[in-house]
Amino acid sequence: MAHDEVNVRSAPKLDSEIISVISQNDSYPILEEKSNWIQIELNDGQTGWVMSKLIKKSEEADSDDNSMTTSDPVLKDKRVGTVGVSTLYVRSSASQQAPIIATLKRNYIITITNERNGWYEIDFNGQTGWVGSQYIINENSEPGSTQETIIIHDDTNIRSEPTTTSLIVKRAKNGEVFPISAKKDNWYEITLANGTSAYVASWVVQTSNQAISNMDSGSVQHKTIVIDAGHGGYDSGTIGTQGTLEKSLTLKTAKLLEKKLKDAGANVYMTRDDNFFVSLQSRVAISHQWHADAFISIHFDSFTNSSVRGNTAYYYSTIKDQKLAADIQSEIEKQSSLPSRGVLFGDYFVLRENKQPAALFELGYLSHPQEEAIVSTNDYHERVTEAILSGLEDYFN
Ligand SMILES: [Zn+2]
Structure with a gap:
């Protein structure tokens, strides 16, 4: 894999903004060198940083004028990193639309071999693939100080x-x-x-x-979480333009969340675990019975205007509920592919009558045809449940 394109960043850090992309064999003056990075001046006078391993310095004997060209290929000192989410999709190329070729679990160690527009090419298990760079943590390039x-x-x-x-x-x-x-x-x-x-x-x-x-992020271990799959039984909730039933999506999402939370060591109770009707009073009673550390209600939205879309978090009490809703919504915002409508006050029975910290999530509009298709995918359920788990970890920090 040749580095036919090299990212130029605003700062000598992989998570800084990409301000330009330069091509192989282009030449630029070097302004400064700092650990593994080189600051260059672009043709428009702008300055930016490139990873020094991706370029080669020109060696003009007759000149002190330092300059560089992008070099080929091999990263000499490969970097390692660790999967920082509980499930990470590895794709065949650097695109959200590329087929998923594997999933990796939290703390799995990977080798980063290339980088492109927010994606890392990685080696894992003798295979190569691409992952979103934001999901990789504890990157380290220095041999000997690895994990x-x-x-x-x-x-x-x-x-x-x-x-x-x-x-x-x-x-x-x-x-x-x-x-x-x-x-x-x-x-x-x-x-x-x-x-x-x-x-x-x-x-x-x-x-x-x-x-x-x-040390630096909380844990759901030994926390009691009540998951409330909205609707059920004769109450199907809203019905999508393609006939998707809200009650089915809420149950599917709730069950996946249940599994992730249990895997992470939480005590999890469901207000329903199958397609039957549960009154709002019973849902709140279950929250009280188990003294829930967090009550998470899952819904999908609809509106008469079919262009309205996005996911929304609701709280009732600013003291008891708002932080829970906000911590989770900020992760949903990062990880889901839908626009976020924010964290709003909502006068819902399961929040208002709940003595335990509670939040309600509307995870997308079934009245928006395109969104109905997105929120019906396993990929979306993975993302939002992963986000809720991370949000709870933040909340309990
Ligand atoms: Zn609903």
Whole structure:
């Protein structure tokens, strides 16, 4: 993969704004060098930053005039990163429309081999694919300071191969730390003090990233979440232009959210887990019965004007509910493909009568034909449930 195009950024950081794209063999004056970045002057006099590994400096013996051209290809020092969301789609090319070729779980370690317009080309599991760069965290280019595994139980088995039946080469103590050189299935390949490689099961250890992310973001672990799938039974809710029933979409979304929250260690209760009618009073009673730390009500919208679209979060109490609604909506805004209509006051029974923190989410308009199609996809359900999970983590931080 040749770097026929190189991004020029406003600052020497991968998450800074792309202000221009330059082509291979173009030449620009160098103004400054800073760690892995080079500041150049563009033809219009603007200045910007490019990754130094993507370019080559010209070596004109007769001139002190430093300049550079974009070089080919290989990133000499490959960067590693970690998946920062619970499910990450890997696509065959750098486009939201490209086919999904794999999904990766949170904390999976990938190697970044290329970068284009907010996408990373990654190596994982012997394959290559593209992911949105915003979902990758803890990027690191410096060899030796890559991820570490932290032993959290005494007598953790360190093995010769990534299987539970292979030879135990060492028993590690709580608190011992080993650098991770690779990840194979659910095993970390680690480097022992004597320089040899060995394996430890990922499910019995923590990584340095996890230790960090546990500190700076909250967790839903041991929290009680009541998920309220709107409508049900004879109450179908709104009906889309193509006949989509709101009650079916709310249940499907609620069940996916239930799974993600349980996987993350939350205690989850559903106001309904099948297609039956539940009164609004009963829904609130379930929230009270379990002393919900958060009550999440899921709905889909409709309006007489079929051009109205987007998702909306509602709260009733500014004290009890608003932060919950806002924390989640800000993640929905980031992760869903629909426009956000914001966080609004809503006089809904399940919010007004609820003593527990509660928020209601209208996750898109079934009266908008295009939006009805989007919100019916698994991709959309993945995105919004992932967003609600992240939003809850922020809320409990
Ligand atoms: Zn509804």
